[in-house]
Amino acid sequence: MTRAWAPLLAMLSVASGAAIPSPSYAADSVEVHIGAVLASNSGQEFDPRLVAIHRQLRTLFPYSSYRLVKEDQKVVAAGGKLGFEIPGGRYLLVMPKALKNERVSMRVMLIQGTRPVVDTVITLRNRATLLVGGPRHKEGVLIISIGAVGTTTAAATADEPLNVAPQ
């Protein structure tokens, strides 16, 4: 029975893959989430909200205290730009450029006063996070996490539309 079904299922598997057309993309949107962490050697505090990046912080940096001082998230279409106020009079500009092959390319600018402290174009895996650290703040330094979650929206006219049941 199993042997008889195997070729059929294999054909079905391949056929279903071949029959699925590439979706036509209407829009790529990117949700950017940032966190500004004050890292210092004054105290032993570890902000519980940072548990998701606990390993990175402990592995990469020598500080004894980590406190989340700012977090924010915003969504923008690829090609747009987002601005985030960062403690210490800094400003973070994130401009997602494209979402392709599960990777998000974006330009990131950290501006302090009138100086672009960092101006970089990077490509990250979707849902990955970049860390930008070093700017002095209060008794320590800031470590800014910049995460990007890209979403590709299939065109409503592609293949089959979403059926929304009446309320």
Add this chain to the structure above:
Amino acid sequence: MTCRDVSGLLPLFFDGELEARQMRAVALHSSRCAECEGELRQIERVQDIVAATLSARVDELDLSQVWPAVKRRIGTIRVPWTQRLRLWSEERDVTRWIGIPALSAAAATAAVVFVLSSGSVTSVTEAPQIAEASPIDNTAIIDSLDSSAENVAVLNEPETNTTVLWVNDDSDYGGEGFPP
């Protein structure tokens, strides 16, 4: 770059609309020209006032029922099986499976049928977590990097697959490198 040039670019500079070269030129000029610096401060003040006013108005809005309503609405969306299959294949890069032995393909098909029938594939993206970085590869490909800081270090740390840009933006570091 003259004050006249800069004056026309200041709003764009403040909004981050300029190219990097122009951005640097305006920043450099403003840091040396009190008049342009003052104009920039004025733009900042205006934006602060606008932002404060808007924030106050937004705070007055009652948005408490928005998300529950959205959740109810999401619950009513039925996604066709073809679309679910496509989403599933995109998430898992099914195309690379083509060419594997028939028995494995059959098992894969059975898994697809099981997953679809169990309804575990949805079209709703999970709410993002700030810097939920541990389980995935956070290594960044840096296409370009520029900085006005004294030095910038790039670290690709293999243990956590994380890329860090470390900026030494003042002389207090004394060349301690990454991280101080």
